[in-house]
Amino acid sequence: MxxxxxxxxxxxxxxxxxxxxxxxxxxxxxxxxxxxxxPRHRLLYGLMKPTPLLATGGIARENFSVTHGSRTLRNGHVLRIELTNLGRKDIVIPDDQSFSLALGDGVVALLDVSGQPGGRALPPVTVDGTSLKLGRGLVPSRHTIFLTVLMDNQWPRVHGLTATSALPDVVVAKGFAPDGTxxxxxxxxxxxxxxxxxxxxxxxxx
Incomplete structure (x- = not known):
């Protein structure tokens, strides 16, 4: 031994x-x-390709119309926005003046707000003219919020999306969540x- x-x-x-x-x-x-x-606080935002409500091929578009409430949409399409907290901590949204997404002219309505993974409370989202504003709440860590917006403007020239942030110690950048590579x-x-x-x-x- x-x-x-x-x-x-x-x-x-x-x-x-x-x-x-x-x-x-x-x-x-x-x-x-x-x-x-x-980093601890990192927020990504990205815009998926718009989906037109009326196809441009086949039957002439003038034979159909799309309405939302009393409004007739001439170039209606749906936008899907992804907002992802890639950081290691939840991001606190203190009020509705701290973070907004500018979409430009033609915002008709916010159709849906959902999150992945589910089961977490999400900050309220409101339409303010040409922008979407996040209200008071939390964007959970490793969580993606999906915003579905109805638009009425010249598609497919709609590709602009800018963020305005007053969130301290939060890195905000345009992009989508990685796949884990x-x-x-x-x-x-x-x-x-x-x-x-x-x-x-x-x-x-x-």
């Missing part, structure tokens, strides 16, 4: 120690890189090799 003293004198102990330090250092570096890419690459190229290296060092000392 190997005594404690001989084990301490064994160079294998230092190999294991170096391996552990390398592994811990790798994890710390990976965590720091991940936090840099995904970055996290899978981090696990594949950093965490897994580090674990395999440490396992190899451990086996080599036996």
């Amino acid at each position: 190997t005594s404690a003293a001989s084990w301490l004198d064994n160079e294998n102990l230092w190999v294991v120690a170096v391996g552990i330090l390398a592994f811990v250092g790798t994890l710390i570096g990976a965590r720091a890189a991940w936090r840099a890419v995904h 970055a996290r899978r690459r981090l696990i594949k190229y950093v965490a897994v090799p580090a674990v395999l290296f440490l396992a190899g060092v451990w086996v080599g000392t036996r």
Whole structure:
């Protein structure tokens, strides 16, 4: 049996120690890189391709009309907006003056507000002229809010969407939520090799 003293004198102990330090250092570096890419408060907004209510091909459009209430829509289409909190913390919307999305002329109505994953309370959304305003509430972490808006203007020239934010410490940018590729690459190229290296060092000392 190997005594404690001989084990301490064994160079294998230092190999294991170096391996552990390398592994811990790798994890710390990976965590720091991940936090840099995904800050505590990060809000993305994106506009999907508009969906026209009347097809442009086939039967002539003048043979049909679309109405909303008493309003007849000449170029009616539906917009779908995604608002995603990619940060690690919930984003607090203190009032309806803190965050808005400008769509331009032609906003008819807000048709639907939903979230994914479900089961979370969402901040109220109201139409204010050419913009949508988020009211007081929370945008949960790792949560996407979907806004469905009815528009009446020249489609397909509708592609502008700008955000106005007065939210402190929140990074706001145009874009859509990633599909998890970055996290899978981090696990594949950093965490897994580090674990395999440490396992190899451990086996080599036996």
